[in-house]
């Protein structure tokens with residue numbers, strides 16, 4: 001087995017650091033460092049919807065905005081949201097919505113903003129992981145957490161949590177996965193690259209193993225800010 005470009009084991013995540021409640025103007029917020037990715041997520045709502053015709057009488061509308069700061073990548077990123085930002089926002093909003101009990105808040109809006117301050121691949125999964133924590137920090141009733149991670153292939157081996165250098169290798173496959181935890185339901189699945197069917201299943205299995213580790217890290221961060229008394233099991 002060849003070693004990875006940053007010397008991690010094939011199933012090893014980059015280092016993750018989480019802090020909740022970092023923005024005084026948001027109802028819920030999360031700062032997350034994941035390797036060289038830096039993300040801040042805020043959640044506000046439920047609140048009134050304007051214009052009113054955008055409201056849904058059955059549930060809250062989750063308005064998820066994924067944006068990259070101009071300085072987050074080596075070549076200046078335009079502050080105008082492009083096709084990629086809009087696509088990521090749409091699929092991530094749908095994924096996060098599956099975790100929030102939106103049916104309890106008809107005709108309202110839940111505003112989710114995620115800003116990437118530094119990017120090194122895997123930003124959409126880092127963003128969703130942080131947004132889910134920000135939603136919990138905002139006190140929204142939730143079915144579970146969204147634990148998201150990328151898995152794939154680089155330098156002829158199947159690996160978890162690819163860096164940009166790994167994503168840029170010739171045979172790279174990058175599968176972004178998000179799971180509703182602890183139910184282990186897949187709520188987002190996107191892939192770049194070409195892969196055999198057997199490898200596809202193996203990559204998905206690796207992603208679930210990664211998501212379980214991320215779920216543990218999320219629970220730890222929540223328990224640090226909101227300690228539980230007694231024997232409650234998360």
Ligand code: UDP
Pocket residue numbers: 073074075077084119120121122123124125164167174176
């Ligand atoms: N990237 C970039 N400029 C862009 C978009 C992306 O340099 O306009 C880099 C950034 O490091 C990002 C990586 O390419 O993390 C991989 O982008 P991708 O679209 O695969 O999304 P991600 O893996 O970040 O979810």
